[in-house]
Amino acid sequence: MSTPVLETENLVKVYGRGPAQFHALKGLTFEIHRGESVAIVGKSGSGKSTLMHLLALLDEPTSGVVALDGRPVSKLKPKTVSALRNETFGFVFQQFFLNPNQTVLENVTLPLKIAGVSKSERDKRGMDALEQLKMADKAKNKATDLSGGQKQRVCIARALINNPEVLFADEPTGNLDSATSETVEDILLNLQRDHGITLVVVTHDEDLASKCQRRLIMQDGEIVDEQVGVKDSASHKAPVTAGHSGPATRRRRRILPFGKGAAR
Amino acid sequence: MKSLDVTKSALSNTLRSKLRTALTVIAIVIGAFTLTLTSGLGAGINQTVDRIFGGFGEDDAIYVVPQVEADAQEQDGPAEYDPDAGAEVDSGFGTGMLSAEDVETIEGLDHVVGVDTEVAAQIEYVEAPEGGQYQAQFDFALNDVLAEFAAGGAPDRSAMEITIPEDWLEIYGTDNPDEVLGETLIVAAPNAVGQTSDVEVEVVGVTQGTLAGVGFTPIPSVALAEEVADINAEGFEGQMPEAYIMASAEIENLEQNEEAVKEALADEGLWGLTVEDQIAMFEAVIDAITWILSGFALIALLAASFGIVNTLLMSVQERTREIGLMKALGMSRAKVFSLFSMEAVMIGIMGSVVGIGLGLATGFVTDGFLTAEDGPLGGFAELSLFGLDPLAIGGIFLLIILIAFLAGTLPAARAAKKDPIEALRYE
Structure with missing residues (x-):
């Protein structure tokens, strides 16, 4: 079995001090394997966004360890962590965060610009990424001139441009209508299936969650349930947000021996 | 990035x-x-x-004035009376003038090859040959080296020569400065009892005014200034002390000896300045x-x-x-x-x-x-x-x-x- 691309051990995040203390995460231990698609599901306030921030190295845990490719990252310098994020991760946000003053191509190539790639190389790879998402004809448009679905495709192109190992998607369909959501979900899962990119999705969207290979269901800072296997969303709506009481679930274990998705 | x-x-x-x-x-x-x-x-x-x-880089003169004036501004409270210094104080003291003794002292310094002096010369008026009297004051004769010339050049220090400023050309009824060179000008100098004597001088240069304030009035030769000063002193009752506004000491090899001469001057209570020092100030x-x-x-x-x-x-x-x-x-x-x-x-x-x-x-x-x-x-x-x-x-x-x-x-x-x-x- 290969090393998990991301793993955590006893991950704790506490906000505030003293009586106002809030335990956002209460000691999470799990692994995410290479090439896997994982949905982190839960109500708002369950700690799912906090967990994603820790996994994506945007925040530091109060205690516990996050390891990337088997290497604990908490001891790394901020500059190294920044570089790791730039090289290893791709981000898709609910609010897109596209720069309205720049063209689609400039938005897409931002991670490469930060990485210090030359302009010609950036533009070439940017066009490739846009091509892949069928957005090449919009390359010269301003980002504001696009529809929601198009914006999210640009966002995905930006997330893909540095060939990331892990793609983090925070409510990627939260701002989209259902038809557009479907398209974006398919794009994300195709990337995971066909290109071996590890996909970590934080979502409310049952449809999207059910298409992932594994679902971590969170409540009050703990993973209360874990569901494995892709569900057929059309026929069977999984009660993902309340799934912890469902029958076909396993209690979380310290180490989850889930390796099939990582075989790629 | x-x-x-x-x-x-x-x-x-x-x-x-x-x-x-x-x-x-x-x-x-x-x-x-x-x-x-x-x-x-x-x-x-x-x-x-x-x-x-x-243009005066090769000028090898140090201009000497008494030091009292410069010191007066920098002094902190009244100076202690020094009987030895008092012995050297002469008629020039306090007036900002050099005495004859000072000039002799300067002449006696090492490296000094000659001294020209600037005397106070008063004139009543000047008169053109064709008539017409004009009010006038002399510039310092030793300022000749600082003048800018539209025509001609500085007066010979030992001859009875003079330069006139550019706007005086109208006395001779011309616009062309070259035309007045060689013309004569009559300088009327008053004596102590108010009579005037005429001195005839040759115009050898036409000056343009400079920022240093030189050349706006006629510049006499040293000899002319002395001649006028002599006339000024005529009829004076008693002994008129010899006094000079400043002296110009010609120094051999100025660059090497400048500091030595200045120090020697300072010891004598005199203040030496080269043209360059004046520019620097x-x-x-x-x-x-x-x-x-x-x-x-x-x-x-x-x-x-x-x-x-x-x-x-x-x-x-x-x-x-x-x-x-x-x-x-x-x-x-x-x-x-x-x-x-x-x-x-x-x-x-x-x-x-x-x-x-x-x-x-x-x-x-x-x-x-x-x-x-x-x-x-x-x-x-x-x-x-x-x-x-x-x-x-x-x-x-x-x-x-x-x-x-x-x-x-x-x-x-x-x-x-x-x-x-x-x-x-x-x-």
Whole structure:
């Protein structure tokens, strides 16, 4: 079995001090394997966004360890962590965060610009990424001139441009209508299936969650349930947000021996 | 992120809200413009001084005046009475004049090969050969070396010769300075009892007024000045003390012996100055004025720097999301900092380029207008009020960029500190 691309051990995040203390995460231990698609599901306030921030190295845990490719990252310098994020991760946000003053191509190539790639190389790879998402004809448009679905495709192109190992998607369909959501979900899962990119999705969207290979269901800072296997969303709506009481679930274990998705 | 990309991004970011950037830049422009004008003014006048005195580099004289005057201003309380010093004090004391003994002392110093003296010569009027009497005062005879000549040259110190200023040409009814060379002028000198005696002299030069104040009145030869002084003394009851305004000591090998002679003069209570020293004193005054004016320009720049702080703080606030995104996508704090301080530098560059350009254009155009032949200041020979000093312009440019950078550090640090999670939180 290969090393998990991301793993955590006893991950704790506490906000505030003293009586106002809030335990956002209460000691999470799990692994995410290479090439896997994982949905982190839960109500708002369950700690799912906090967990994603820790996994994506945007925040530091109060205690516990996050390891990337088997290497604990908490001891790394901020500059190294920044570089790791730039090289290893791709981000898709609910609010897109596209720069309205720049063209689609400039938005897409931002991670490469930060990485210090030359302009010609950036533009070439940017066009490739846009091509892949069928957005090449919009390359010269301003980002504001696009529809929601198009914006999210640009966002995905930006997330893909540095060939990331892990793609983090925070409510990627939260701002989209259902038809557009479907398209974006398919794009994300195709990337995971066909290109071996590890996909970590934080979502409310049952449809999207059910298409992932594994679902971590969170409540009050703990993973209360874990569901494995892709569900057929059309026929069977999984009660993902309340799934912890469902029958076909396993209690979380310290180490989850889930390796099939990582075989790629 | 590459430096080139940082610079390009910073430039395009500053151009994003054009009006705001323009207003901030204007404040810098005002500072840069003023600094350019003041430093150009100082450079122009100093260049004029250099040009005017430049021709006298081989002059090997030290000008000697009594030291009492200079000391009087620097003294702290009354000087102790010194009986030995008192013995040397003579009729010249306190009047700022050199006595005959002083002149002998100077003649006796090492390296001094000759001494010319400047006497106080009073004249009643001058008279042209064709008639017409004009009120007049002599310039110092020893100033002959400092004069600018439109025609002819300095009077021979031992002959009865004189130069006249350019605007006196009308006495001879001509515009051409060359035509009056060789003409005669009658100098009427009064004696102690009020009678006048005439001295006939030859005009050998026509002078233009210079910034040093030389050449606006006739310059007599040393011999003429002495002759007039003798007439002034006629009929004086009792012994008239010999007194000289200043003396010019000719020094052998001035460069090597300058310090030695000056020290020897100082020991005798005398003060020696070369032409170069006089230029240096003049330039020091100009420089001081330039610095004071530049101080005001610096205050303008200081005010402008707060404009930069303000503009960039607003910009950081507005672009919180964008900063958060860049940090999430792996931009380091140092790069975020350099991106925003580079924006400040861009504002500084725009402001200084425009300000310096406007300042230079205004300076040269105004200078050309004022010092044109028929302009308000056209009477001064070789005067230029505005000069290009590349070193000063470069210095101003760098100074403004430095100020802009420093002003940008606060907003840039704030941008660098932003937490990507906070910045990207949806509201």
